[in-house]
Amino acid sequence: MRYDDRLKTVLKGAFPEGSAAALQWRQVADLMAQKPGRLVNTDVQSGLTRLRDLHDRVDETDRIAAVRALHGRLRSAPLLVYLCADNDPICEAAILAADLTDDDWLDVIPQLSSYGKQILRTRTDLGEQSLKAISTEKGASETLILVKDTKAADLVDDVPETEAEETSQISTLVAKIADYQKKRSTDAPGQDLEHRSYFVETIDVINFETDDSGTIIWAEGPPKGAIVGVTISEPTFDDGPGPDAYGAAAFRQRMPLENARMRLCGASVVAGDWRMSAVPYFGEETGRFKGYRGVMRRPNAAEDAGHSDLDAERREQLQQLIHELRTPLNAIIGFSEIIEQQLFGPASFEYRALSRSITDEAQRLLTGFEDIDIAAKIDAGQVESVSGLTEPDWLLERLSQRLQSLTESKSVDLHINKAEPVRPFALDSESVERIFARLLSAAIIACENGEELNADVRTQIGGQPVNNFSLSRPSRIKGIAEEQLLDPSQGIDGDHSDTPLLGLGFSLRLVRNLATSANGSMTITDDRISLTLPAAATSEIGLRETEIE
Known part of the structure; x- marks a missing residue:
């Protein structure tokens, strides 16, 4: 038998503030929504009380989004009644998201407001008894108070009327929740469980296993509810749990992880920073990728992010690692090109095609390593704009050659109109080419086959x-907000070989940071991506022309 203590684990954590409050509100609602029959009465009361206490700390927009995310999975009648006591938009979202049995609806309908009943009448999947009940309801409402424990339920009738009126609607819950829970036979077996505390003061090591999506499905060490369900496939954003960009990129490429940074949230026993090492595993019979198995450990003092004096050493180690990775990759590329070009003798078409594929993948890895190197240098302030002059015609010709194979593989037509006269860029050619190549590569990859940019x-x-360079937005990233688009976890659906090695969000952030370091900027509007870089002044053009003459 497995004991699901995820809700208790979430509630055991410190009372959250800021964005963490919205995250916990969503977690509690999600856990309660899906397993109503497996939660004992005290769990239901504790969960609803926590939702009430967090209400004023969570923006209405976040609450609505969390409820809508429960569509088709909201199976808890007590939770539904609580949500319907919120404002009308949340009430509507909750009723439309609910997936209750006919018996559950019969219990819920008398406790709904007139607006809630009106929304419920729009549903076409209600049972016969529910339809009859909703058609005969008069819409009467009751003022009922949420209590924090079962003993306080006996005092509900003694609450003065003036106090009841002063209590905000969302801070109250129908008192019938207690009666509802008592008469639900499905909850009875769970009430006899002997709850054990799995919490210890400290945990230094966690063994874990994920499924093929990167979601942790098994853990040894902490309470399972504190870590099961966390993903290692998407980089952490804001204060949420997850790995760093290196860990997420390694997962996408099915590469081993070694000492990737990982952040866990929730219960204090696991909350904080970890170091994660793991390897992918595959099915013995099919060879199909099945997930990762690995271990997390607390960072030692030398690895603590608070030791800023180690930053320079870490950057040097990263640069050395990248150099050591480039060397064998360049050798692989060289030998692959020898086979493809048949320099040492004839080779079959299959071998040459395989060599071409190896060359392309190795080049892709090299580009990813270079991006990591550049990003680290930007973060350390080591990238500075280099003065120079780069002709637009030269740049467009270089980009045409560099992006030819990518545009052909995606069947993308890229049309760049140069509004004459266009002055030279006031930057060295290497910097300008790097910025435009990264931006256009990411944009082409985000296109559908046969699309036009x-x-x-x-x-x-x-x-x-x-x-000013203005580019139309590729179809697969239209309608995505700039903040989400620049999220390092933002990716593109499709074959992994067709996506940026480190993700679309990482690539776009890199372009923006490169432009900023060159005294330029990158902005994203609803339908365009714009890049602004310094151009040559008139005096610089005149001097250059004089030198040429």
């Missing part, structure tokens, strides 16, 4: 002239 580049004259 349109762009234009023009010079904006002023005290400090700039060149």
Whole structure:
């Protein structure tokens, strides 16, 4: 028998603040929604009380989004009644998300407001008894108070009327929840469980296993509810749990993880930073990828992020690691090209095609390593703009050559219109090419096959002239907010070989940071991605022309 103590684990944690409050509100609602029959009465009361206490700390937009995410999975009648006591948008979202039995609806309908009953009448999947009940309801409402424990339920009738009126609607819950729980036979077996405390003061090691989506499905060490369900496939964002960009990228490539940073939230026994090492495992018969198995450990003092004096050493170690990885990759590329070009003798078409594939994958890895190196240098402030002059015509020709194979593989037509006259970029050619190549590669990958991308580049004259590059948004990222688009966890659906090695969000953030370090900028609107870089002043153009003459 497995004991599901995830709700208790979430509630055991410290009372959250800020964005963590919204996260816990969503977690509690999600856990309660899906397993109503397996929660004993005290769990239901504790969960509902926590939702009530968090209410004023969670924005209405976040609550609505959390309830809508429960669509088709909200099977808890007590939770539904509580949510329907919130404002009308949340009440509507909860009723439309509910998946209750006919008997459950019969218990819930008398406790709904007139608005809730009106929304319920729009559903077409109600049972015969529920339809009859909703059609005969007069819409009467009751003022009932949420209590924090079962003993206080006896005092509900003694609450003065004035106090009841002053209590906000969302801070109350129908008192019938207690009666509802008592008469539900499905909950009876769970009430006899002897609850054990699995909490200890400290945990230094966690063994874990994930499924093929990266979600942890088994753990040894902490209470399972504190870690089961966390994913290692998407980088952590804000204060949520998850790995760093390196760990998420390694998962996407099915590569071993070694000392990746991992953040856990919730119960104090596991909350905080960890170091994660893991290897992928595959089915013995099918060879199909099945997930990761590994271990998490607390970082030692030298690895603590608070030791800023180690940052320079870490960057040097990262750069050395990248250098050591580049060396064998370059050798692989060299031998693959020898086979493909048949320099040492004839090779069959199959061998040459395989060599081409190896070369492309190795080049892709090299580009990813270079991106990590550049990102680390930007973070350390080691990337500075280099003065120079780069002709737009030269840049467009270089990009055409560099992106040819990618546009052909995706059947994407890229049209760049140059609004004459366009001044040279006031940067060295390597920096300009790097920025545009990263942006256009990410955009092409985000296109559907056969799609068309349109762009234009023009010079904006002023005290400090700039060149503006405007690119139409690829179809697969249209309608996505800028904040979400720049999230390092943002990816693109499809074959992993067709996506940026470190994710679309990482690539776009890198372009933005490169542009910023070059005294430029990158902005994203509803339908365009715009890049602004410094252009040559008139005096610089005149000097260059004089030198050429």
